[in-house]
Amino acid sequence: MQNKLYISNLAFSIDSDALRKLLTNYGVVLSSQVILQRDTGRSRGFAFVEMSTEEEAQAAVQGLNGQPTEGRALSVAIARDRS
DNA sequence: GTTGAGCGTT
Numbered sequence: 001m002q003n004k005l006y007i008s009n010l011a012f013s014i015d016s017d018a019l020r021k022l023l024t025n026y027g028v029v030l031s032s033q034v035i036l037q038r039d040t041g042r043s044r045g046f047a048f049v050e051m052s053t054e055e056e057a058q059a060a061v062q063g064l065n066g067q068p069t070e071g072r073a074l075s076v077a078i079a080r081d082r083s
Numbered sequence: 084g085t086t087g088a089g090c091g092t093t
Contacts, residue, residue: 006090035091045087072087080090 003030003057004079008046010034011070016047018070023049026063027056048079 007019020032034047051057057078065076 004090008089009087012086033091035089038092042086044089044091046089046091048091077090082091 001054002078002081003051003054005049005051005057005060005076006046006079007049007064007074007076009072009075010043010045010047011072012043012045013070014043014047019047019049022064022069023051023060026051026060028052054078 016032016034019034020029023029023032028051030050030052032049035044036042037044051060061076061078064074066073
């Protein structure tokens with residue numbers, strides 16, 4: 001089961017809370033995390049979001065991938081396995 | 084007030 005999303009091409013103005021609001025329209029967001037630069041704490045421009053089910057993750061991909069958000073067209077895909 | 088390809092850190 002892969003219910004994690006990889007989102008890239010994020011506007012720097014988007015934070016994990018903004019992401020959560022975006023994905024909550026397509027399903028239950030278990031967690032959302034924008035990857036931040038370790039040194040500055042600012043956004044690195046990509047993020048991972050975990051949905052309740054793989055089905056919702058797919059719905060979010062189809063719903064948000066390529067959608068202009070905060071001035072940038074989001075790139076949404078199923079995340080790889082980090083383990 | 085800065086940046087831009089990418090699959091993660093506490």
